[in-house]
Amino acid sequence: MKTDAHKRITSFMPPHRTLMGPGPSDVSQRVLDAMARPTIGHLDPAFVEMMEEMKTLLRYAFQTENDLTFPISAPGSVGMESCFVNLVEPGDQVIVCVNGVFGGRMVENVKRCGGTPIVIQDAWGAPVDPNKVGDAFKANPNVKVLAFVHAETSTGVQSDAKTLAEIARRQGALTIVDAVTSLAGTKLLVDAWGLDAVYSGSQKCLSCTPGLSPVTFSPRVVETVKARKAHGQSWFMDLSLVLGYWTAAKRTYHHTAPINALYGLHESLVMLQEEGLEHSWARHHANHLKLKAGLEQLGIEFLVAEPYRLPQLNTIKIPSGVDDAKTRSRLLNEYNLEIGAGLGDLAGKVWRIGLMGYGSCEANVNKCLAALGEVLA
Ligand SMILES: *Cc1c(COP(=O)(O)O)cnc(C)c1O
DSSP, X not given: OOSOTTOOOOOOOOOOOEEESSSSOOOOHHHHHHHTSOOOOTTSHHHHHHHHHHHHHHHHHHTOOOSEEEEESSOHHHHHHHHHHHHOOTTOEEEEEESXXXXXXXXXXXXXXXOEEEEEEOOTTSOOOHHHHHHHHHHOTTOOEEEEESEETTTTEEOOHHHHHHHHHHTTOEEEEEOTTTTTTSOOOTTTTTOOEXXXXXXXXXXXXXXXXXXXXXXXXXXXXXXXXXXXXXXXXXXXXXXXXXXXXSOOOSSOOOHHHHHHHHHHHHHXXXXXXXXXXXXXXXXXXXXXXXXXXXXXXXXXXXGGBBTTEEEEEOOTTOOHHHHHHHHHHHHOEEEEEOOGGGTTTEEEEEOOGGGOSHHHHHHHHHHHHHHHO
């Protein structure tokens, strides 16, 4: 036996933190309670009924009538990958807008599917420039897909999904849209904006635990997948197979759904329905304004120009002379408060303060401002 005989390992008891980073966000007791309910079989009629409700609730959250709307049994990154492996075949041209970390991952996905990425760069901290997208379509008339991130969590920037999707539709191209951080936090209208393949995550503004990726696919996506010349490289993510699990009248086994995690997502979507989507957007905006007012009193500046700021992810410049890592570890150890560090070129230069989902509340705004004020003093 190779186990460490000196230490008897006992149950893990996590500390109580306030999660104000880029996700996961605070999970309500109501969602945690839902996840503690009895595990039943994933083909049990009661479970199948819950799956049907889940699809209805997700259609509301995404503002879509798309039949094919369900949570993928994996984190947001797999939602992203599912869009690419299903829609991008070898040789396909894909315009990818990169203005942060997640756009960069989209480029990787296109390459791994054998597609040709046409990369449009915008500065980290700036939104995607629709004019550049229009020019790229003019120069490349055979582009099949336009891919972009609606809410770039690495920088706190919101891009104009409606305008970008209009450009793509005019050119007959499909859109792949990252709505991981935008869903339920800022306005997202999948049908009205004509978005095609949209993926999100459970742990940002839905405030469920991580590990699930709500997705929605337009009828045009379904047609495109059915018309594929050959299967994509992934068995697990093959939409034509997942369909039999989530949409067929008679369910067939594809994989075992993460039963209790889905109870949690169901509960968080019920909470969203109770609050109302517009109210959720308004609450995120109002708490952002409160945080902004307090930060400005502390002399702290935002990275992103005002019209493009995400209310649910506030990227602020670290005041000069302040130690990034030391400050964050004091916030964690002395105040049980987690905020996010900068990524890539922004590492050491910014902090990312999340006000997502259940965590977008006045108590969190006040806690964060008080703690920052004390630590920076
Ligand atoms: C968090 C995030 C992802 C990845 O989601 P995971 O659940 O961590 O895999 C993708 N895109 C954006 C914009 C995100 O914020």
